Amino acid sequence: MEPVRRVGWLHLPLWLTYVFLYVPIAVLVVMSFNASKTPFTWKGFSTRWYGELLQDDLIRQGFINTMIVAVGATVIATSLGTLLAIGLNRYFRSALLEAYALTPAIIPDLALAIGLLALFALVGVTLGLHTVLLAHVVFGMAFVAAVVLARLGHADPSLEEASRDLGAGPVSTFFRITVPTLMPAIVAGALLVFTLSLDEFVIAFFTDGPSTPTLPIVIYSMVRFGVTPEINALAALLLLVSFTIVISAQRITKLTDAL
Amino acid sequence: MRRRSPLVLAAVATSALILTACGSSDSGTTESSAAAESAAPAESAAPAESDAAAGGSADLSGQTLTISNWAGYYPEDLATQVEASLGTPVTIANHATNEEIMAKLTAGGDSGFDVAFVSGQYAQALNDAGLLEPIDATQIPNLSNLYPEATQLAYDPGNTFSVPYTWGTTGICYRSDLVDEPTSWMDILEPSDENKGKVTQMTTERWLALPALKALGYSINTTDDGQLAEAKDLLVASKADLLAYDDTTFYSRLVSGEANEVVAWDGWCNYGTAENPDIKFVIPKEGSDLWADTMVILKSSQNKEAAHAFINFILDPANHAWVAENILYKVPNQAAMDAVGADLAATYANMGYSPSDLLKQETVVDLGADSVKYTDLATEVTSS
Amino acid sequence: MSATTTEPERGAPRRRALVGRAVFAGPGLLYVTLFMTLPLLIIASYTVLTRGRFGGVETEFTFDNFAKALQPIYLSVLGNSLLIASITTALALLLGYPTAYAIARLPRQWRTVALVLVVLPFWSNFLIRTYAWIILLNSEGPLNTALVNLGIVGAPLDLLYNRGAVVVGLLYAYLPLMILPVYASIERLDPELQEAARNLGAGKVRTFLDVTLPLTLPGTLIGAIFVFVPSMGNFVVPELLGGGKTEMVGNLIRDQFLVARNWPFGAVLALSVVAFLVILFAIQAAIGRRINGGGARA
Numbered sequence: 001m002e003p004v005r006r007v008g009w010l011h012l013p014l015w016l017t018y019v020f021l022y023v024p025i026a027v028l029v030v031m032s033f034n035a036s037k038t039p040f041t042w043k044g045f046s047t048r049w050y051g052e053l054l055q056d057d058l059i060r061q062g063f064i065n066t067m068i069v070a071v072g073a074t075v076i077a078t079s080l081g082t083l084l085a086i087g088l089n090r091y092f093r094s095a096l097l098e099a100y101a102l103t104p105a106i107i108p109d110l111a112l113a114i115g116l117l118a119l120f121a122l123v124g125v126t127l128g129l130h131t132v133l134l135a136h137v138v139f140g141m142a143f144v145a146a147v148v149l150a151r152l153g154h155a156d157p158s159l160e161e162a163s164r165d166l167g168a169g170p171v172s173t174f175f176r177i178t179v180p181t182l183m184p185a186i187v188a189g190a191l192l193v194f195t196l197s198l199d200e201f202v203i204a205f206f207t208d209g210p211s212t213p214t215l216p217i218v219i220y221s222m223v224r225f226g227v228t229p230e231i232n233a234l235a236a237l238l239l240l241v242s243f244t245i246v247i248s249a250q251r252i253t254k255l256t257d258a259l
Numbered sequence: 260m261r262r263r264s265p266l267v268l269a270a271v272a273t274s275a276l277i278l279t280a281c282g283s284s285d286s287g288t289t290e291s292s293a294a295a296e297s298a299a300p301a302e303s304a305a306p307a308e309s310d311a312a313a314g315g316s317a318d319l320s321g322q323t324l325t326i327s328n329w330a331g332y333y334p335e336d337l338a339t340q341v342e343a344s345l346g347t348p349v350t351i352a353n354h355a356t357n358e359e360i361m362a363k364l365t366a367g368g369d370s371g372f373d374v375a376f377v378s379g380q381y382a383q384a385l386n387d388a389g390l391l392e393p394i395d396a397t398q399i400p401n402l403s404n405l406y407p408e409a410t411q412l413a414y415d416p417g418n419t420f421s422v423p424y425t426w427g428t429t430g431i432c433y434r435s436d437l438v439d440e441p442t443s444w445m446d447i448l449e450p451s452d453e454n455k456g457k458v459t460q461m462t463t464e465r466w467l468a469l470p471a472l473k474a475l476g477y478s479i480n481t482t483d484d485g486q487l488a489e490a491k492d493l494l495v496a497s498k499a500d501l502l503a504y505d506d507t508t509f510y511s512r513l514v515s516g517e518a519n520e521v522v523a524w525d526g527w528c529n530y531g532t533a534e535n536p537d538i539k540f541v542i543p544k545e546g547s548d549l550w551a552d553t554m555v556i557l558k559s560s561q562n563k564e565a566a567h568a569f570i571n572f573i574l575d576p577a578n579h580a581w582v583a584e585n586i587l588y589k590v591p592n593q594a595a596m597d598a599v600g601a602d603l604a605a606t607y608a609n610m611g612y613s614p615s616d617l618l619k620q621e622t623v624v625d626l627g628a629d630s631v632k633y634t635d636l637a638t639e640v641t642s643s
Numbered sequence: 644m645s646a647t648t649t650e651p652e653r654g655a656p657r658r659r660a661l662v663g664r665a666v667f668a669g670p671g672l673l674y675v676t677l678f679m680t681l682p683l684l685i686i687a688s689y690t691v692l693t694r695g696r697f698g699g700v701e702t703e704f705t706f707d708n709f710a711k712a713l714q715p716i717y718l719s720v721l722g723n724s725l726l727i728a729s730i731t732t733a734l735a736l737l738l739g740y741p742t743a744y745a746i747a748r749l750p751r752q753w754r755t756v757a758l759v760l761v762v763l764p765f766w767s768n769f770l771i772r773t774y775a776w777i778i779l780l781n782s783e784g785p786l787n788t789a790l791v792n793l794g795i796v797g798a799p800l801d802l803l804y805n806r807g808a809v810v811v812g813l814l815y816a817y818l819p820l821m822i823l824p825v826y827a828s829i830e831r832l833d834p835e836l837q838e839a840a841r842n843l844g845a846g847k848v849r850t851f852l853d854v855t856l857p858l859t860l861p862g863t864l865i866g867a868i869f870v871f872v873p874s875m876g877n878f879v880v881p882e883l884l885g886g887g888k889t890e891m892v893g894n895l896i897r898d899q900f901l902v903a904r905n906w907p908f909g910a911v912l913a914l915s916v917v918a919f920l921v922i923l924f925a926i927q928a929a930i931g932r933r934i935n936g937g938g939a940r941a
Contacts, residue, residue, distance in 0.1 A: 010748060013741035014757070017818070020738070021764050024775035024815070027785060031778060037534075080671045087667025091660050101672060104679050106868075108876040108920065110893055111913045114900055115682025121699070122685065126369050138678045141671060199769055201879070206900075210352040210363065210371050211325050219770045220879075221330050221353050235771040242763060358902040365699070365904070388696070456801060462887055464902070503804045503886025515783050628696060634903040641898075642720050642890045 025239065032232035049233040059234065062218035069129055069204070069214060070197040073136035078190040080137065081144025082182065088145070089152040098149065105142035112138065113206035120207065128209035135207045136197045143196065144189030151185035320346040322565035327352045327360050328376040332425075332552075334585040344572055347565045356463050356506060357381045364390060364557065373560040374569055379414035379551040380465065382421035383625035391420045392556040398567035401574035408614040409591030412551055413622040421553035422570050425526065425588040427609070428547045428620050429461075429469060432528035433520040434513055436537040441520055444474035444543045448497040450520070455500045457519040459512060462504035464637040465623060467494065470522055473545040479621050482629040491636050495643045504641065513538050524550070525609040526588030532607055533587065540609045542620075549620040551591065583610075589617075683917070689910035700906055708907040712915065717895070721915075724892040727806060728874035731813040732821075735870045738814075739821035740863065746822075747829040758826065761819050769816060773883050776812055777803065780884075804886030812880035820869035828862025829855075864930060872920055892916060 032050070036043035053059060088098050104112065116135050125131060159181065163173045179186070201216040208217060222231050324341070330353035334340070338349040354360040357378050364370050364385060377385065385391050396402055402410075402418065415421045431441045438454060441447070447470055450458050461467055465479070471490035472479050481487065502518050509521035510531035523540065531538035554573065556566040572578055576594035583590045584599055587607055591614075604611030626633070693703040711717065746757045764772060778784050780802040787799040802808060832855065840850040878893035885891075892912060899909030 010741065010745040013738060014745040017738055017742040017822075018760060020815070021761070021818070024772065024779050025764060025767075027779050028771065028775045080674060083667045084671025087664060087669070087671070090667070091664040092668060097672075101668075101675055104675060106872065106920070106924075107679065108872060108913075108916055110876045110878070110896055111686070111917050112679065112682065114896070114909065114913055115686045116678065117900070118685045118689070118906070119678075119682045124369075126371055128371070134678060137674065141674060145671065195765075199765075201769060202876075210327055211350040213352065216768060216770060219768055221355060231771060231774060235767055235775070238767040238771070239763075242767060356902075358904075362901045362904065498888060501886075501888060503888060505887070515781070517782050631694075631696070631903075631905075634905070638895070638898060638903050639716055641887060642716050642895060 025235075028232045028235045029239070031229055032236040034229050034232075037229065049229045050237070053230050053233045053237070056230065058213075058218050059215070062213050062215040065129055065212050066198060066215040069132050069136060070194050072133045073140050073197045074190050074194045076133075077137045077140030077193045078144050078186060081141040081189060081193075082148050082179075082186055084141065085145040085148035085152060086178065086182075089149060102142045102146050104139045105146060107139075109139075109200075109202040113203040116203070117206045126209060127207060129212045129214075131207045131209070132204045132214065135203045136193075136200060139203075140193035140197060143192045144186070147189040147192065148182055148185045151182055319565045319568055322347050322562035324349045324373050324562055324565050324569055325352065325371055326350070326374045326376075326569070327354050327363075327372050329354060329552075332376065332586055332588075334581060340578075341569060341572055345565065345568050347562075347568070349569075358463060361385070369559045370557065372557050373562045373566045375555055375557060376424060376552060377555060378623070379412060379421065379423070379553055380623045380625040382553045382555050383414040384630065385555060386415075386420040387625070387627070390558055392558045392560065392563055392566075393420055394418055394422060394556070394570075395567060398564070399571045399574065401571045401576075404574050404576055404579070404592045404594045406591050406593045406596075406614045408618055409551070412549075414551070414624045415553070421555050422574070423551040423591045424554050424573065424582075425586070426549065426551040426591045426617060427525040427589050428542060428549055428612070428617060429466060429522065429524055430528075430540055430542040430547055431520055432510060432513060432523035432531060432538060432540050434516075434535075434537055435539045437516075438519045440539070440541055442541075442544050444470040444545055446543070447520060447522055448474055448493055450500050454519050456502055457517075458500065459502050459505040459509050459518050459521040460494075460497070461506045461509075461522050462637065462641060463506050464633040466506075466522070467504075467637050467640065468633055469548060470494075470543075471497075473543070473547060476545065479548050480624055480626060482626055482632060484632070487632055487636055491640060494636075494640045498640070498643065510538070524588075525612070526586060529587035529607040529609065536606075547620050549617045549622045552588075683914075686910045686913055689907045690914060692907050694905045694907050696904075705907075708911045711908055712911045717912075720890050720895050721892055723890070724875055727809055727813070727889075727891060728871050731810050731817070731874045732867050732871045734810065734814050735818050735821040736863070736867060739818055739866065740825055743822045743825035744829055746826055747832075754830075758823075761822050765819055770879065770883075772815065773812055773880055776808070776815065776884055780808055780811075803884065804888060806885070806889050808884040809881050809889050809891075812884040813874045813877060816877070816880065817870045817873055820873075821866040824862045824865040824869065825859065828859040832858055860930070868923060871923070875916060875920075 033045050033047065034042055035046035035048070084101055088094075088101060092098075112135070116131075116138075120127060120131055160173055160177050163177045164170075168176065199216060200214075201220060204214045204217055205220070208214060213221075219231065219234070324347050326349065328351055333351065338351050341347065341349045352372075354363075360375055360377055361381055361384070364372065364375060365388065382391070396418075399422070402422065405418075405423065409423050409426060410416075410418050412423065412426075431444075431447060433441055446454070447458050447460065460470065468487070468490055469479050471493040472481060472486070475486070475489055475493065477483075477486045477490070502512070505512065505521065509518070509523050510527050512518035513521060513531045514534045525540055528538065528540040532540075554570050556563060556570075560566055573582065574592060576592060576598060579590045579592040579595035580599045583592075583595060583603065587603070587610070589600075589610060589612065590596065600610060689700050690708055691704055691706065692700040693705055693707075695701050742761075746754055746761075749757055779786055781787065782799040782801065782803070786802065787796075790796045791799060840854045841847075845853060875891075876893045876896075878891065878897045881887075881889050881891045881894050896909050896912045896916070899905045899912065
């Protein structure tokens with residue numbers, strides 16, 4: 001590796017960024033152990049908020065609802081998005097159509113949310129998790145398609161031709177050659193959809209029904225009403241889970257790299 | 260080679276990052292399947308809404324109730340208590356403001372709610388829109404527990420489509436240890452130097468206008484364009500000295516010391532008093548409103564018997580008293596207030612207001628087509 | 644998967660292409676049309692209709708909604724949003740570009756760690772992250788307490804519920820969206836290009852301005868759009884950190900649909916934001932094309 005040259009001053013913005021990103025998070029974690037109910041004053045160490053959090057039905061149900069939507073949207077968006085990318089790459093080759101298919105990824109969420117609410121109201125659909133799921137698939141599919149399209153740009157078509165020349169049918173070629181070749185992009189796209197859906201608030205806020213709030217909606221109502229430290233505990237827990245996933249993923253990568 | 264669109268590049272940059280962050284594809288798939296497993300039992304745990312539609316008989320155990328109430332405006336285990344008493348599974352959703360629940364109820368189609376909690380003037384508007392089921396008094400014998408005054412409120416005399424849940428007035432909630440007792444709405448609109456940047460107003464439309472209209476000596480139900488324009492100017496000018504607009508957490512701002520004086524509903528001021536006895540409530544000399552928060556049954560409900568039974572449950576003196584003790588708002592239930600009112604008034608002075616005290620204030624009513632004047636006023640004030 | 648029935652017929656490539664289009668791209672394009680284009684068309688039709696009293700629209704044709712959007716008060720909200728989103732984007736660029744540059748110049752084994760640390764806050768809830776700033780910037784919060792206790796200021800500063808707080812909240816929410824694409828474009832840079840420029844006698848600054856910056860501009864523009872777009876539409880940060888006093892176009896649109904129940908006016912506002920972004924993308928694409936061409940010659 002080439003040595004790092006004359007970049008000492010360059011680390012300053014890096015550290016600034018980290019301080020900026022992590023100071024609020026440190027505050028949250030510290031406050032989650034605050035015995036006081038008022039989040040602005042320190043009254044000693046306590047873990048009671050974690051206990052209350054685990055008993056909070058609304059949060060638990062919100063978490064489950066979010067998981068249902070995120071998993072469902074990931075499965076559907078990944079399937080549709082992958083097919084869409086292959087179709088665009090092989091059978092259309094039109095930059096305009098490609099842009100059209102990817103627009104949901106960059107359209108302002110508010111515009112999409114309101115349009116969908118209007119559509120559902122017009123058709124007379126009862127709002128619920130199914131409508132949130134439908135909505136999340138829209139932008140999720142675009143992200144998956146974008147990632148897979150990029151991968152298809154590098155793909156080598158000769159493998160598929162060879163497969164067909166050897167007498168494999170299109171379906172068998174699709175599952176034995178095409179899908180495995182695209183797998184890294186498909187997984188990346190799926191993870192992207194899952195992450196985005198998990199934390200999606202605006203579209204869910206407009207398209208969700210009354211009895212099935214997702215976790216971001218539950219948190220929104222908590223932030224507006226309760227200034228309870230329970231919410232800090234929730235934030236700390238969510239971060240802990242994220243950290244664990246990331247670190248274990250890193251470990252697994254290192255293991256597979258070593259093999 | 261084909262020029263790749265910038266969108267694709269951007270998505271790749273993002274996804275590459277997430278891939279690096281997550282490591283190999285193996286970890287990705289295990290994560291998804293783990294998530295799928297945790298999601299699976301949830302679907303069976305969620306209340307089966309199809310049962311409700313299939314039911315429809317008068318047997319309440321076959322009905323389900325979906326209720327929307329303000330967050331923190333009911334005892335925490337209300338759903339459990341109702342379920343135990345009526346045998347009906349209950350889901351309580353939260354809304355933050357009248358506007359939020361109105362938007363959902365009027366969006367078209369079946370909102371999915373059986374009972375909604377809305378303020379009186381909104382109940383009136385919902386009824387005008389044909390969205391409410393008439394109240395069948397024979398199914399709610401506990402209606403007789405209401406104060407006679409509470410059955411004749413201007414927005415719905417005779418309780419034909421709504422039943423009051425709580426009632427009260429709007430005033431100024433303040434820190435008596437930090438500032439003198441405010442006497443006028445002008446203390447909020449043009450605060451003294453020590454209170455500049457230490458006051459909050461409400462932004463929900465009718466209550467945004469209230470302090471200015473009363474300070475100017477106008478009716479809170481005025482539809483006069485000139486009067487509303489004057490009120491608007493006063494409110495826009497007052498923004499300079501405002502800490503924030505706050506409809507929901509104003510009392511905690513008093514507790515933390517962020518604010519000295521806030522526009523507040525009487526009941527929510529009590530939440531502050533509970534944490535700091537120096538937090539007190541006063542009705543400014545120009546007068547204020549009489550509001551009622553009501554329970555209404557949606558016409559689209561498939562569970563109307565259970566909905567009536569729910570309202571009857573609330574109006575039971577013991578239950579309504581339990582509500583009052585929990586949320587610290589006055590309930591318009593004579594038997595309930597006779598039981599707990601005096602005790603609560605010892606700590607929370609405004610719990611002692613009598614019906615005749617409240618009736619001295621002006622009752623908020625719906626203004627029909629002129630209601631949009633208030634929504635436009637709110638939009639214009641907050642946009643300025 | 645109805646492709647199973649179609650055997651590859653070498654004599655009918657046209658038919659195969661049609662089937663391929665229908666099977667692969669068909670469902671996705673249909674989905675986008677149904678759940679993006681159709682909703683946007685509905686919104687577009689609302690713009691010329693009259694508001695219903697309880698939300699919704701009445702089929703009475705009018706251009707009043709456009710006239711209303713042109714009133715000074717609403718134009719100022721739009722201008723205010725543009726200003727806040729622009730400041731946020733500029734700050735994200737100032738902080739994000741050097742950060743991405745620094746990460747790209749780290750030894751390879753540290754780059755992943757550094758990047759993970761940048762995205763990690765993204766994996767917790769957006770609202771909770773915003774809420775953290777309420778605690779941090781509050782007049783009774785840790786920052787003010789520290790400043791007062793250290794004697795730096797006499798009385799707590801008003802850090803919360805103003806435009807500055809909104810910018811900080813938006814920057815916090817979207818900074819990683821700037822860092823990622825910029826990093827991707829810097830990381831792909833061929834170090835030999837910079838080496839060559841240096842060998843030809845160009846100074847460090849010259850090399851950066853003539854080689855590095857132009858080549859990373861497309862990624863930077865994408866980052867800028869990634870930050871600018873959601874900043875424009877965000878209504879949570881202005882509400883929580885702005886105290887509801889700083890109205891942005893996102894709040895205005897949200898309020899028209901959920902509070903004021905003036906759907907036609909909300910539709911005009913929503914579509915004007917979409918139109919604005921389309922123009923932005925066109926500019927970005929045009930610049931990107933010119934830079935790519937210039938880069939090839941260099």
